[in-house]
Amino acid sequence: MSELHLWLRHEARTTERRTPVVPADARRLIENGVRLTVEESPQRVFPLEEYEAAGCRTAPAGSWVTAPPDAVILGLKELPDEPPVLAHRHISFGHAYKQQPGAAALLRRFAAGGGALLDLEYLVDEHGRRLAAFGFWAGYLGAALAVLQHRGRLRAPLRPTTKEELDATLEPVADDPAFTALVIGALGRSGRGASAAFDTAGVAQTRWDLAETRDLDRPALLGHDVMVNCVLALTPVPPFLRESDLDDPARRLRTLCDVTCDVGSPLNVLPVYDRTTDWTDPARRLRKEPPLDLIAIDNLPSLLPRESSTDFSAALLPQLLDFGTAGPWGRCLDRFHQACRELGIAEGEFRHD
Template sequence: MATSTGIWLRRETAPNEQRTPLVPGDAAELVAGGVRVTVEESAHRAFPAVEYEMAGCRVVPGDTWPDALPNDVVLGLKEPSFASSALSHRHVFFGHAYKGQGGGPGLLRRFTAGEGTLLDLEYLTDDTGHRVVAFGYWAGYVGAALAVLQHRGQLIAPLTELTRPELDGRLRGSADGARALVVGALGRSGQGAREALAVAGVPATAWDIAETRDLDREALLDHDILINAVFATEPGTPFLTAADVARPGRRLTVVSDVTCDVTSACNRLPIYQQVTDWAEPVRRLHDVPPLDLISIDNLPSLLPRESSVAFSHSLLPQLTALMSRRAAVWNRCEEHFHHALRMMTSNK
C-alpha cells in the first residue's frame, strides 16, 4: 500500500448529514503527529471549520477534494459528489457497493475510470473479521427510539437533529405496555437498540444468530415492535414476508429496519422497496392490522455530535496506522475492493 502524505476531509453533500468521520480533537492529534490534515468548509457539519483551524488543519472550500495531492487519502462518510465523475485518489468512506446494492456498479465504475481505490469503512476489520469502526451503536439507539415514539403516537415529522439528553427526555414518557424484539441483539446496533429501549422502559427480547437459525415466526409476530439490527453478509431466511404483513392476528405494528439493506441480496426484510427519510420517516405497509415501517439509512445523523465523536475516536488509531504504513486492516479493505472489481468484471 502506497505511503500517504496527508488526509483530506471532504464535506458531506447527502441531505441531513451533519456527521463527520474525523472530529477536531482527533484531527489535532493527527496534526501533532506530523500528518497534514486538510478540511473542506461545510455549512452543515456539526463541527464548524474554525474548530479544525484551531486544531492546526488547513481549511479549504467545499468540493475541492479533486485537487488533493495524488497520495492524499480523501476521507468522508458517503459517496463523493459528482464534481469529478472519475475517482483517482484513495478514498475512505462507506461505499455500500459490495453486496449487490443498486448503486454499487456505478460507484465501482467511477474508481475504474479514475484508477482510484476505495477503502470501504464497512470492511475495516481485525484479524478475526470483526469491524473496528462503525456507527452501529447510535444507529441502533436512534432506530429503537423512533420505533418507540411511533408506537406511542409521538413521532413528529419532519425529523431534526437532537442531542442525546433531548432524545432521552422524549423516551422517558409513560409506559404503554409495548414489547419489543431486537434481532441482531449482540452486535453494536443491537446493543444500542437495547439501551434505548431500556431508557424508554420497554421490555426487549434479544435474538441473535442462535435464535434466528430456526426462526420462530409466531414469536416474532407476537411483539409490538421489531428492530432489525442484523449485519448480514449473505442471503438468509427473511424475518418478515408479505404473508406476515397481511396476517390478521399479528400483534406487530412497528418495524424499524436499522440495517436498511433494501437493495441488497442480503436483505432480511423483503417487504418494502424504498427507504424512508427525515421528511417522511414512517411508511404504512398495511392498514388492518396496522404495520408501520421506519427505514432511515442515516439514523446516527439525528445525533450528529455524539455519533461523530464516538466514530472518530475509533477511527483515529486506524488513520494513524494508514499514515505510518502499519496498515494490515487497510490492506484487507483494499483486497475487498479489488475482489469487488473482479466480480463486477466477471458478471458482465
C-alpha cells in the same frame, strides 16, 4: 511511507451532520505528522474554526476533486455523481459490495480514474471484527424512533438533537400503554444500542441473535408490537419477514424499524419494502389494517451527530495513525479488488501509490 495527507470532504447529503474525524482527534493526527485538509461545510456539527484551531488547512466544499493525487479523501456517505472518474483513494461507506443499486457504477468510476475505495464497513481486524462503526448509535436511534412512533409522538421533520433531549422524549407518561419489543441482532453494536434505548423508554424487550434466528419462530416474531432489526447479513439467510407475514391475521406487529437498511441487496433480511424513509417522512405505512409502520432511515446516527461522531472518531484515530497498505487497510484494499474482479474489472486499471 510518505507523509499521509488526509482530505476531509464535505458531505453532499444535506441531512448528514456527522464527521469521521472530530477536531480534537484532528489535532492528534497533525501532532503525529499527518497533513489534514478540511473542507468547508455548513452542516457539519463541528464548525470549521475548531479544525483551524487544531492546525488543519481548509478548502472549499467539494474541492476534493482537484486535491493532490496522493491525498486520501475521507468522508462518510455517498459521493456526488460527478466527476465520472475517481482518481483518489477514498475512505468512506461505499455500500458497493453486495449488488446494491448504483454499486457497479461507483466501482467503475474508480476503475476509470485509477482510484480505490477503502470501505469503512470492511475495516476489520484479523478476526473480521469491525474497528470503527456507528452501530451503537444507529441502534439507539432506531429503537428510540420506533418507541416514539408507536406512542404517537414521532414528529416530522426529524432534527438533530442531543442524547439528553432525546432521552427526555422517551420517558413514559402515565397514559402510555405497555407494549413489547423485539431486537434482532441483539448481541452486536446496533443491538446493544437498541436495547439501551428500550431500557431508557421503559419498554419490555426480547433479544434475539444467531441462535434464535437460525430456526426462526415467526409466530413469536409477529407476536411483538415493535421490532428493530439490527442484522446486516453477509451471506444469504432466510428473510425475517415476508409479504405473507404482513398479511397474517394473527400479526400483532405494528411498528418495524430496519436499522440496517439493506434495501436493494439480495442479502436483505427484510425484503418487504423497496425504498428507505427519511428525515422528512420518517415512517411509512406498509399495511393499513391492521396497521404496520416502517422506519428505515439510512443515516440514523446523524440525528445525534456530536455523540456519534466523537465515538466513531476515537475508534478510527488509531487506524488512521497506522495508515498503510498492510493490516486492516490492506484488507480493505483486497476487498475492493475482489469486488472489482467480480465485475470483470482488470487489476491493471488501478494504481495505489
